Amino acid sequence: MQFAIQHTWDSDPVDHEPIRISFSDGKAGLKMEVTGPFFNDPDAPSGEPGVGFPELWNYEVVESFFLDSTTENYLEVELCPHGQHLILLLSGVGQAFVQQLPMMFTTTITENTWRGEALIPWTYFPPNVNKMNSYAIHGSGEKRVYEALNPIPKEDLVDGQQPNFHRLEYFQNFRLQSIMGEEWIQPESDLWKGKA
Secondary structure, three states: OEEEEOEEOOOOEOOOOOEEEEEEEOOOEEEEEEEEEOOOOOOOOOOOOOOEOOOHHHOOEEEEEEEEOOOOEEEEEEEOOOOOEEEEEEEOOOOEEEEOOOOEEEEEEEOOEEEEEEEEEHHHOOOOOOEEEEEEEEOOHHHOEEEEOOOOOHHHOOOOOOOOOOOHHHOEEOOOHHHHOOOOOOOOOHHHOOOO
């Protein structure tokens, strides 16, 4: 299953080759692969590659969110071309209750492009994922750019609005079974107990 981020958060077309994201069966979890332009702006985070890094959204990053819209439980996965990552489990809009879980993640940078491959354990996903959105961020200061797979439509924008990736109403239909097969049953997870 493949996606391309072709718009900014407010529905303008991107002015570069789009970031591409693919999801596939990684056996122990969902394999997420990212390919796209490497902007190298801002500078790399100070954290070690392959390790969770707090507030990674302040750097160059690609993010995917997996939502159970009936409970507003969702998983946020952030991947940085320099090799750092960030996992957040959220229950309620913007309400993270777990951060910086470990994950296998590797990247390669070749001149002006990068490729990342992550394995997201099944236990990190909330039960009954039915919506998804993905984002990409790069640039510094006034040149900071926020891109969305499913952006906010022009007609919904209001004056002075800022990018907000937690607008769950703009997430689109998505089922893990469409990748894993209709007979597949998501493994249960203690991480989400009591978060109905």
